[in-house]
Amino acid sequence: MTAAEEKLRDRIRHTRQAITSIACAHNRQDTEIQLLAVSKTQAADQLRSAFNFGQIAFGENYLQEALDKQQELSDLDIEWHFIGPIQSNKTRDISAHFSWVHSVDRLKIAKRLNEQRPAGLPPLNICLQVNIDHETSKSGVAPEDIMKLVDEVAALPKLNLRGLMAIPAPKACFDEEFETFKRVRDIMQKIPTMDTLSIGMSADMEAAIAAGSTIVRVGTAIFGKREAKTHR
Numbered sequence: 001m002t003a004a005e006e007k008l009r010d011r012i013r014h015t016r017q018a019i020t021s022i023a024c025a026h027n028r029q030d031t032e033i034q035l036l037a038v039s040k041t042q043a044a045d046q047l048r049s050a051f052n053f054g055q056i057a058f059g060e061n062y063l064q065e066a067l068d069k070q071q072e073l074s075d076l077d078i079e080w081h082f083i084g085p086i087q088s089n090k091t092r093d094i095s096a097h098f099s100w101v102h103s104v105d106r107l108k109i110a111k112r113l114n115e116q117r118p119a120g121l122p123p124l125n126i127c128l129q130v131n132i133d134h135e136t137s138k139s140g141v142a143p144e145d146i147m148k149l150v151d152e153v154a155a156l157p158k159l160n161l162r163g164l165m166a167i168p169a170p171k172a173c174f175d176e177e178f179e180t181f182k183r184v185r186d187i188m189q190k191i192p193t194m195d196t197l198s199i200g201m202s203a204d205m206e207a208a209i210a211a212g213s214t215i216v217r218v219g220t221a222i223f224g225k226r227e228a229k230t231h232r
C-alpha cells in the first residue's frame with residue numbers, strides 16, 4: 001500500500017469513528033447515519049482506493065466529471081449520488097446514471113428526472129434541497145414553499161421522495177449550527193413519508209448528527225483539501 005493509500009484509509013476510518021462517537025454522544029445509532037464520500041475534483045483512482053477500503057456511496061457535483069469517473073469505475077458496485085446544482089439540459093444523464101439526487105429544488109427538474117428515468121431502473125431517490133438560511137446566492141427551495149413542492153414531487157411515479165438536503169450558511173458555533181439543522185429537521189418531521197435528512201459536511205458534521213442527520217456528505221475529511229475545481 002502506498003503512503004497516500006494509507007492516509008486515505010486512515011481518514012475514512014477516522015471519519016467513521018467520529019460518526020460512531022458523535023452518534024453515541026447524542027443518543028443516536030451510528031447505523032442510522034450513512035457516510036457519503038464527496039468525491040468532486042478527486043481522480044477516479046482515489047475513489048477506487050476508497051471503495052476498496054469499504055466506502056460504497058460517493059457524491060458528485062459536476063455531471064461530466066462524474067460520468068467520466070463512472071465509466072472508469074464501471075467494474076465497481078458504487079452507489080452514485082448527485083449533489084450539485086442541476087441545469088435542465090443535464091437531467092437526462094443524471095436520471096440515467098445516479099441512484100440518488102440530493103439537489104432537486106424545483107418542479108421542472110423533478111418532472112424531467114421522472115420522465116427521463118430509464119425503464120427497468122428502480123425509482124430515483126430524491127432529496128429536496130432547502131435554502132434554510134434564505135441565501136440569495138444559494139440554490140434550494142424556500143422553507144415556506146417546501147410543502148407545495150413535496151406534494152408535486154410525491155406524485156411523480158419514477159421518483160422516490162426520500163427527504164431533505166440543506167447546506168446552511170457558515171455559523172460561528174455549534175449551537176447556531178445545531179439550531180439551523182434543527183429547523184431542517186422540523187420541516188422533515190412534518191412529512192411522515194420522509195426518512196432521509198442529508199445534512200452535515202466535514203466542518204459541521206457533529207451538529208448535523210445531533211440534529212438528526214441520516215446522510216453526512218463528507219469530502220475534505222476523507223480526501224483532504226480540494227484543488228480548485230477544474231470541471232463545470
Ligand SMILES: *Cc1c(COP(=O)(O)O)cnc(C)c1O
Pocket residue numbers: 038040061083084167201202203217218219220221
Ligand atoms: C463539496 C460538498 C460537500 C463536502 O464538503 P466538505 O466540506 O469537503 O466535507 C458536501 N455537500 C455538497 C453539496 C458539496 O458541494
